[in-house]
Amino acid sequence: MPLQPPDIEDRIVLSRYPMLPQGSQHIRNVLNENGVTVADLIEAPWLEEVRTRGRLRLLESVMHKDGVDDSTTVDLSSDAGKMTETLSFLHAMLVVCASFDERLLSRWIEGEASRADGLFGRDSSNFTIICSSFLSDIKSENGGEEIYWVPIADFIELCPKISGSYWRLANRPVEGGWVRMDPASGENSRERTSRLLKERVRSYLDATCRERMEKMTEEFAAQFSEAVERITGVLALRVKEEMPVSAAVREDWPPCFESAISELNQGVNVNHVGRVFLASFSKAIGHTQEQTCGFFSGAPDYNPDTTSYQVSHIYEGDYTPNGCASLKTNARCPVQVGDDRLCDQEWLTHPLKYIRAKQRRRYSENGGTETTG
Numbered sequence: 001m002p003l004q005p006p007d008i009e010d011r012i013v014l015s016r017y018p019m020l021p022q023g024s025q026h027i028r029n030v031l032n033e034n035g036v037t038v039a040d041l042i043e044a045p046w047l048e049e050v051r052t053r054g055r056l057r058l059l060e061s062v063m064h065k066d067g068v069d070d071s072t073t074v075d076l077s078s079d080a081g082k083m084t085e086t087l088s089f090l091h092a093m094l095v096v097c098a099s100f101d102e103r104l105l106s107r108w109i110e111g112e113a114s115r116a117d118g119l120f121g122r123d124s125s126n127f128t129i130i131c132s133s134f135l136s137d138i139k140s141e142n143g144g145e146e147i148y149w150v151p152i153a154d155f156i157e158l159c160p161k162i163s164g165s166y167w168r169l170a171n172r173p174v175e176g177g178w179v180r181m182d183p184a185s186g187e188n189s190r191e192r193t194s195r196l197l198k199e200r201v202r203s204y205l206d207a208t209c210r211e212r213m214e215k216m217t218e219e220f221a222a223q224f225s226e227a228v229e230r231i232t233g234v235l236a237l238r239v240k241e242e243m244p245v246s247a248a249v250r251e252d253w254p255p256c257f258e259s260a261i262s263e264l265n266q267g268v269n270v271n272h273v274g275r276v277f278l279a280s281f282s283k284a285i286g287h288t289q290e291q292t293c294g295f296f297s298g299a300p301d302y303n304p305d306t307t308s309y310q311v312s313h314i315y316e317g318d319y320t321p322n323g324c325a326s327l328k329t330n331a332r333c334p335v336q337v338g339d340d341r342l343c344d345q346e347w348l349t350h351p352l353k354y355i356r357a358k359q360r361r362r363y364s365e366n367g368g369t370e371t372t373g
Helices: 011-016 023-034 038-043 045-062 079-099 102-122 127-134 152-161 189-215 218-222 225-242 255-265 272-284 289-295 304-316 324-329 351-365
Strands: 139-142 146-151 178-181
Touching: 011 023, 011 079, 023 079, 038 045, 038 079, 045 079, 045 102, 045 225, 079 102, 079 189, 079 218, 079 225, 102 189, 102 225, 127 189, 146 152, 146 189, 152 178, 152 189, 178 189, 218 225, 255 272, 255 289, 272 289, 272 304, 272 324, 272 351, 289 304
Parallel strands: none
Antiparallel strands: 139 146, 146 178
């Protein structure tokens, strides 16, 4: 990021994007101009709208499985609207920091970064100065449709964090140290570039919050205890509902997945359906491509380059692991009736349900407090 981001005079822009590097000074200015203290932000009746908006930002982040709503009904043309949008961001961030909860921090950052991604991609008027706030440089060309170019150093730093073949440098046109951001996947060049900016926003907010948390005293954090308790309660319910399979440990693996790995380790030539299932299921439960490739190392026809290419194809595609019926049809279900009580259940129609059931059982047995990883 630039050591000195460009000045932004438009207070509407600063209020809409408090996650910009210039946003911290803007927040301080809004607090001073309106005589708002932390105590006011927590309980002053005249700032109830700010707190309500802040709670909404937090709730959207916690519940953002299907995307964050980046629209806002706040009127930014008024001074009150600009203050509400700016201080609601601050209120939400203080609640997150006061929680000292890694899961909440991660969810909120992802939510705000997703919101920024959507807003940036639609803001043609301010996009250049937004880019100049997060990238070392930016340029564009207009040949009927505006195309953006980003410095290769920025692209190389940010692209590994984004999945998909588009984000591999070998697939992007490069000229004189600049990478061209062509339209793709239904997005124009500005929206593709905005996806890179999302990674900058994410890392910037993470660093900012962790710095605040290091400086935050217990007395200060205690002032937000009510708000923290409310949002962490919602988060706990959401986590229980989702039972994220990315937290799966080996004891949770269904027999079909365990069997495919075991057979490959023994040099058995697992059929095509079994191999695709192994890779797609491994992706679904949060394994890296490298981990998944490692499962195939014992195969009789193992070739590192071929395996890496095929696994990468599955990770970049919209592959869903086969369900139980398909696995049985293709001789990839190793379970007979009575072998596994869970597999005998009528509702158990997909291996992912197996993992969620195992996690739900362990979660309940531990009073809803255990996290796995």
